[in-house]
Amino acid sequence: MKNITKLSNKAKAVAGSALFLGATMVGGAAMATAQDGSSGDLGDYPAPFVDDGEVDTNIVVGDDAKTIDVVGAVDIAGALSQHAYTETTEAVGGAAGSWAASNGVTLSTANQNLFLNDQVASVRDTLTSDDLNALETTTFVDDAGDDTDIDYYYRLTEEEDAQVQFGQSDYMSDEEEDPQLHVPVEEAENGGLYSVEAVFGSGIDFADDDVQGEDIELFGRTFTIADDQTDEENALTLYGSSERFSVETGDSETITVDGNEHTFEVLVVGSSEAQIRVDGDRETIEEGETVRVSDSEVRARELFADDADLDVTGEIIFAVGSEEINLESGEPIQDADGDDVEGTEVVINGDDEEEFEFDGEDETEVEISTIEVTVGMEDDDDESDDAIRAGESWSHSFFDNIEVHFGGLNPDAADGAAEVEFSTDDEFAEFTVTDTSGNTETLEFAVGEGETDVALAHEDGDYVNVEDETALTEGARFIADQGGFSDMYEVTEVDITSDEDVDNGAATEDGEIELENLFTGDEVEIEVDADDTSVEEIINGQTYVFNVTDGHDEFVLETWDAPSQRPTDANGPALELENGAYLDFDYGTTEAKAIVHEPENTDNAHSRFTVTPVQESAESDEHDLELDNDIDYTEEGSAGYSVTELNLQTLESDDDVEVDYTDFGSYVEYDGDDEGEYTLNLPAVQSSAGVAVTDRGGSVSAEGAGSVTTSTPAGWPDSGLLDSDVGSAERNQNMILVGGPAVNTLVDELAQEGQTQTGDEYTEGQAIVQHIEGAFSDDADALVVAGHSGQDTRNAASALANMNAEAGTLLGEDVAGVGQVTIDTGQNSVVSTE
Numbered sequence: 001m002k003n004i005t006k007l008s009n010k011a012k013a014v015a016g017s018a019l020f021l022g023a024t025m026v027g028g029a030a031m032a033t034a035q036d037g038s039s040g041d042l043g044d045y046p047a048p049f050v051d052d053g054e055v056d057t058n059i060v061v062g063d064d065a066k067t068i069d070v071v072g073a074v075d076i077a078g079a080l081s082q083h084a085y086t087e088t089t090e091a092v093g094g095a096a097g098s099w100a101a102s103n104g105v106t107l108s109t110a111n112q113n114l115f116l117n118d119q120v121a122s123v124r125d126t127l128t129s130d131d132l133n134a135l136e137t138t139t140f141v142d143d144a145g146d147d148t149d150i151d152y153y154y155r156l157t158e159e160e161d162a163q164v165q166f167g168q169s170d171y172m173s174d175e176e177e178d179p180q181l182h183v184p185v186e187e188a189e190n191g192g193l194y195s196v197e198a199v200f201g202s203g204i205d206f207a208d209d210d211v212q213g214e215d216i217e218l219f220g221r222t223f224t225i226a227d228d229q230t231d232e233e234n235a236l237t238l239y240g241s242s243e244r245f246s247v248e249t250g251d252s253e254t255i256t257v258d259g260n261e262h263t264f265e266v267l268v269v270g271s272s273e274a275q276i277r278v279d280g281d282r283e284t285i286e287e288g289e290t291v292r293v294s295d296s297e298v299r300a301r302e303l304f305a306d307d308a309d310l311d312v313t314g315e316i317i318f319a320v321g322s323e324e325i326n327l328e329s330g331e332p333i334q335d336a337d338g339d340d341v342e343g344t345e346v347v348i349n350g351d352d353e354e355e356f357e358f359d360g361e362d363e364t365e366v367e368i369s370t371i372e373v374t375v376g377m378e379d380d381d382d383e384s385d386d387a388i389r390a391g392e393s394w395s396h397s398f399f400d401n402i403e404v405h406f407g408g409l410n411p412d413a414a415d416g417a418a419e420v421e422f423s424t425d426d427e428f429a430e431f432t433v434t435d436t437s438g439n440t441e442t443l444e445f446a447v448g449e450g451e452t453d454v455a456l457a458h459e460d461g462d463y464v465n466v467e468d469e470t471a472l473t474e475g476a477r478f479i480a481d482q483g484g485f486s487d488m489y490e491v492t493e494v495d496i497t498s499d500e501d502v503d504n505g506a507a508t509e510d511g512e513i514e515l516e517n518l519f520t521g522d523e524v525e526i527e528v529d530a531d532d533t534s535v536e537e538i539i540n541g542q543t544y545v546f547n548v549t550d551g552h553d554e555f556v557l558e559t560w561d562a563p564s565q566r567p568t569d570a571n572g573p574a575l576e577l578e579n580g581a582y583l584d585f586d587y588g589t590t591e592a593k594a595i596v597h598e599p600e601n602t603d604n605a606h607s608r609f610t611v612t613p614v615q616e617s618a619e620s621d622e623h624d625l626e627l628d629n630d631i632d633y634t635e636e637g638s639a640g641y642s643v644t645e646l647n648l649q650t651l652e653s654d655d656d657v658e659v660d661y662t663d664f665g666s667y668v669e670y671d672g673d674d675e676g677e678y679t680l681n682l683p684a685v686q687s688s689a690g691v692a693v694t695d696r697g698g699s700v701s702a703e704g705a706g707s708v709t710t711s712t713p714a715g716w717p718d719s720g721l722l723d724s725d726v727g728s729a730e731r732n733q734n735m736i737l738v739g740g741p742a743v744n745t746l747v748d749e750l751a752q753e754g755q756t757q758t759g760d761e762y763t764e765g766q767a768i769v770q771h772i773e774g775a776f777s778d779d780a781d782a783l784v785v786a787g788h789s790g791q792d793t794r795n796a797a798s799a800l801a802n803m804n805a806e807a808g809t810l811l812g813e814d815v816a817g818v819g820q821v822t823i824d825t826g827q828n829s830v831v832s833t834e
Contacts, residue, residue, distance in 0.1 A: 039819020039834075040771030040781055043808040045800075046083045048781055049734050055084045057734040057783075060721045062744035068790035072797030073738045076785065079801035097410030097688050098703045104403075104694025105131045107156075113602070113688040116409060117663050119163045120183060120193075120691060121156035128153060133695050134401045138217040140200075143210040149201040150218065154402070154693065157374075159191035164406075164689040166661045167649055179649040179659065182387040183406045183691060185377045185394060188332065188345040192376025194693075196399065203350075203367030206236055213302075219373070220401040224301060224319070227288065235328035236348065236368075239288075239299060243320040249306075249313040252277075257320055258294035269314030271305045276316070296321050327371060333398065343378035343396055346371070375399055395696075403698055407690030410702040413667035413681040414659075418579040420596050420682065422611050424625045424675040428458070429613035431594055434578040436486070439519040443477075443488070445585060446592040446613045448625050454615055456585055456592035464592075466585045467572045471556055477518070478557065479573035479584065481564040482542040486576040489515045489524070494555065496528055496548055513546065513555060567597045567606040569636070579684040582606065598664045601686045605636040607664055611678060627676035633662060731776040739793055740786035747784055750775060762788040766831060767796035769810065770820040787825060795825035 049057040057080070059073050098113070099106045107124050108114045114123050128151075129135040135152040156162070167179045185193045198218055205211060212227045218238070226237035245264075247253045252265035265277040273286045283291060290297040298320050305314040325333055325341075329348040332340040349370045375396045379385045388394045390408030411417065421432040421442075429446035444458040457463045462475035472478060474494045480487055496511035515524040526537050526546055535546045547556045566574035567582055574584040580599035587593065592613065597606035610632040613625045633646045648658035648670055656673045665687025671677045692700035721730065723745045741748035741759040751758040755772050762768075767787030775782030785800060787793040803810045810821055813830040822831040 040773045040783075041816065042769065042771050042810065042818050042821060043814070043816030045771070045783075045803060045815075046080055046805055049736060049783065050080055050083045053084060055080055057736055058721045058726070058730055059736045059738065060723055060726060060744070060746060061738050062723045062747075065739050065743045066790040068794050069739045069743060072785065072794040073736075075794070075797045075801040076736060076738065079803075083805065097683075097685060099407060099410060099688065099690040099692065099700055100703050101405070101692035101694055101698060101700050103133075103696075103698030104692055106700060107691045107693070108688055113686075114164065114691055115602075115663060116164050116166065116181075116661055116665060116687060116689055118689065119158065119160065121158050121162070124156070125158065126153055126155050127693055132402065132693065134220050135196075140204060140214070140216045142204075142208070142214055146210070148204055150216075151199045151201070152219075153197045153199065155195045155197065157186070157191045157193055157195070157376075159186060162186065162191065162193065164691065167647065178651045178653050181390040181406075181408055181412075181661075183404075184387050185385065188343050188374045188376035190376070192343070192345070192374040193394075193404065195372050195374040196402070197370055197372040199370050200368060203369050205367045218371070219399065223325075226324075235326055236371075237324065237326050239301070239319070239324055240321070244301065244317060245320070246315055246317045247276075248315045255320065257296050257298070260294045262293045262298075264298075264318060266314075266316050268312055269303055269305050269316060270312075271303070274300065274303055274314075274316055276300075290324075297324075327373075333373065341398055343376045344398060345374040345376075347374075348372075373399075393699075401696050403694050403696060405690075405692045405694060405698065405700040407692070407700040407702060409661075409665055409687040410690055411665070411683045411685070411687055413661075413665055413683045413687065417667065417681040417683045418577060418581065420577065420581065420583070420680040422594065422627055422678040422680075424613060424627060424677075427625060429454075429592070429594075429625050429627065431583070433575070433583055435519045436576050436578055437519070438578065441519050443518060445594055446625065448615045452615055453590045454592045454613055454625065456587040464585055465572075466587065469556055479575050480539060480542075480544065480557070481566055481573040481575070482544065484565050485540040485542055486564070486566075486574065486582075487520075487540065488518045488575050490518055492516045492523075496555075511548075567608070569606070569608070570597070571595070577682075579682055581682045586610075596680055596682075598662070598666055598682055599684055599686075601636075601664050603636070607636045607662065608634050609666075609668075609680060610634070625675060627670075627678055631668070631670070631678060633668075635663060732780055734780045734782070735775070736783045736785065738785050738797060739790075740788075744786070746776075746782075747786055750782065750784070756784050757786075762786075764788045765792065765824060765826050767792040767823050767825050768820055769796055769800055769823065772819075787823075792825045795828070796823050799823055799828065 049055070059077055061069050061073050099108060105124070105127065107120060109123055112123050114120070127135065129137055132154065135154055137152070138150045139147050140150060141147045161184060164181070164183055166181050168177065196219060206225060212225050214225055216223050216225055216238070221240055223238035223240050226239060245253055245255055247264055247266045249266050249269055252263055254261055254263045262279055266274065267277065267282070268275040273284055275282065275284050277283070278291055278293065285291065285300045287300055287303045290299040298318050300316050301319040302317040303314065304316070307313070325335060327333060327346045327348060329346055331346060332342065333344045333346060334340055348368060350368055377386050378396055388404060388406040390406055393403050393405040395403045418434065419432070423430055427448040428444040430442055430444045432440065432442040434440040445456065445464050447455045447457045447460060449455045455463070456466065458477060459475065462477070465472060465476055465478040470478070472491050474491050477488060477490045480489060491513065493512070493514040496513070511528040513526040513528065515526070516522070517524075524537065524539060526535055528535055528548055535548070537544050537546060544557060564573065565576065566584070570582065570584045571586045572584060574582040574597070576582055582597040584595050585593060586595060594611045596609045596611070598608065600606060611627065613627055616626055631646060646660045646662070646668060648660045648668065651657045651659060656671055658670045658672065660668050662668065665683045667681040669679045669681070690700050690702060692698065726735070726746060735746070737744055737747050739747060740762060741751045747756060750756045750772065755775065756770055757768060765788065768784065770784040772782045772784065774780070785793065785797050787796050799811055808814060808816050811823065811828060811830050813821065813833065815821060815833065818833040820834050823829070824831050
């Protein structure tokens with residue numbers, strides 16, 4: 001909402017007021033240099049007058065401007081302030097990012113999330129009619145009027161490989177495609193992706209005359225139970241139809257099939273067969289037989305003869321799209337031609353799991369209790385069918401009323417997360433992190449020593465200390481993490497003198513210890529009294545005790561009383577990072593290690609990475625450190641630690657780069673070029689996997705992802721300008737000039753140079769908004785907002801203030817690539833653009 005402030009009646013009285021947007025950044029960012037007088041692009045507005053969330057312009061009115069011009073300037077200033085803001089992303093504590101589904105359900109529940117590398121059935125394994133409309137109970141009624149309810153159950157496969165994965169699926173691996181997040185879809189015979197089971201409440205005897213020939217709604221489709229079942233054991237024959245129509249003897253019906261019109265005419269109807277014409281061609285057809293038109297089958301579903309003895313007149317009910325399907329236990333669904341419906345496998349059970357059999361005329365009377373179809377990859381020649389990639393959905397052609405969606409990870413660290421980087425520079429290894437206050441620093445932590453040794457140090461002999469109560473010398477670095485605070489310091493000076501003959505190393509003269517915060521640059525000076533070897537210092541509100549030892553150049557930072565928030569497995573003090581991750585160090589006799597602890601996972605534990613620089617070679621005093629791609633990753637959960645191998649996979653798009661995700665959702669990137677570089681992208685909360693099962697037309701979408709982005713207004717700059725205030729410095733900055741040549745000398749100067757209209761070129765009732773690149777210098781632009789009268793100027797300013805910058809339209813007109821717009825201020829419409 002725009003704040004409206006009452007102004008003084010005199011223009012000069014508001015010069016310098018906070019209502020005017022002033023130039024606070026001399027030589028600020030501007031658009032690319034252009035020739036003087038060239039038209040800018042109004043479609044980019046508010047750029048370049050707002051740059052990177054900051055207002056980068058002066059708004060200038062003339063000394064002789066009328067009050068109404070000033071009001072127009074305020075309108076523009078208020079609108080610009082709405083575009084001036086900074087965005088801050090902050091971690092939100094608590095659960096992982098969540099997902100929502102429309103027309104269905106996510107596989108995560110309110111109490112448990114599905115994560116990367118989880119099996120898809122690990123949270124929900126069965127869905128019912130409570131979850132999907134496609135699973136609603138149907139009722140079969142036979143010819144005798146007996147009814148049977150049919151319940152449906154959707155079961156996700158429990159195959160081990162059916163999990164949310166990162167990498168390439170079996171078919172993707174043969175393609176030049178980067179590894180990616182996906183859910184694999186296996187072949188039905190290998191477990192598929194899911195199964196749908198129809199359970200008949202009281203069992204159905206498909207050999208019964210009262211059952212055969214009746215309609216049954218099954219798996220979201222309507223079928224007719226065939227009168228003559230297949231001779232195969234444990235098999236059923238059904239006819240499906242999508243549309244029905246009837247034709248009596250002597251009549252005809254024109255229908256549309258596959259977009260083409262076809263005419264059916266009934267000539268004779270008997271008790272067992274009929275004669276018809278289809279598009280003028282005469283055919284004889286029996287009940288249940290089909291004729292093919294376009295690419296579909298039309299079946300003579302039922303024949304009704306008026307007089308069975310005469311076999312002359314009657315009626316035929318036709319069914320369009322009436323493909324025949326055969327369901328045989330242990331086999332795919334088969335069509336009328338005996339071709340398999342790929343990606344299906346059928347299991348049929350009789351009562352008490354007794355097998356049933358239709359064998360010629362001797363049809364065994366066994367009631368069927370369940371029909372289950374496993375559904376999987378439909379086309380093994382189609383690389384896109386073997387996996388559901390992030391952002392995609394998948395359905396089988398036979399079960400197209402059910403869709404499976406994979407939205408990816410929430411949050412997805414590959415799209416942006418807190419970064420921890422490791423790299424090498426000659427004989428040093430370094431890390432780059434951001435602390436909890438948003439300060440980012442690159443610091444060395446390992447140095448090559450000797451022929452094979454790597455020391456935990458930032459210079460030769462200047463070590464990084466990792467334990468409490470370690471003696472610290474000048475040049476040493478350490479982490480202080482008492483209470484909920486953590487900072488990394490360097491000992492910049494130790495100035496303590498002593499009498500070496502004094503027992504216990506007591507200082508005999510005053511001295512001081514100086515520390516520098518490596519992230520903020522703040523310094524801490526600790527005074528040492530000659531009579532006291534123990535000194536207390538308060539840092540970040542926490543009390544630390546320093547003990548001077550030996551009376552020379554060492555002191556000990558004592559263990560503190562208040563517990564830190566460091567991970568339980570940290571080797572010592574740990575530096576907390578911007579998103580709840582931690583960094584600490586470890587060392588052996590010949591190696592240095594940096595350890596990054598991911599933020600707390602759902603088990604309230606921190607899994608960790610261990611980065612160990614290695615020395616490739618050492619000749620004389622030269623050392624070559626590198627980071628190889630065997631970074632260690634250790635998973636920590638409620639049951640303790642387990643080693644999890646990172647499966648770094650090479651990008652097809654850049655064979656120097658290897659990537660992987662952790663179970664937590666961290667995105668790891670190793671660049672093997674030169675000495676190697678690691679980038680760890682760490683989400684603030686554990687990433688959840690967005691898998692949903694929906695009815696046709698459903699969707700899945702990410703919700704709260706463990707972080708929130710807030711926009712903070714940058715505020716109003718604290719100065720404004722009159723044209724008489726503009727000097728050489730201001731001419732090198734962007735300016736918005738309000739008022740025409742008669743009242744604004746800067747606009748008049750541009751007019752005299754031919755860069756904008758002169759006073760006599762203005763039309764009554766009109767105004768212009770013109771963007772001029774390089775108006776007064778190559779590095780700054782001007783925006784002229786001026787009209788024939790003060791009211792025209794104000795109306796143009798109001799139009800600019802209400803411009804739809806997101807759509808790039810002014811008064812509904814697309815102004816992309818437009819340098820000047822002429823406005824009819826009475827009609828509030830665009831007259832012309834150029």
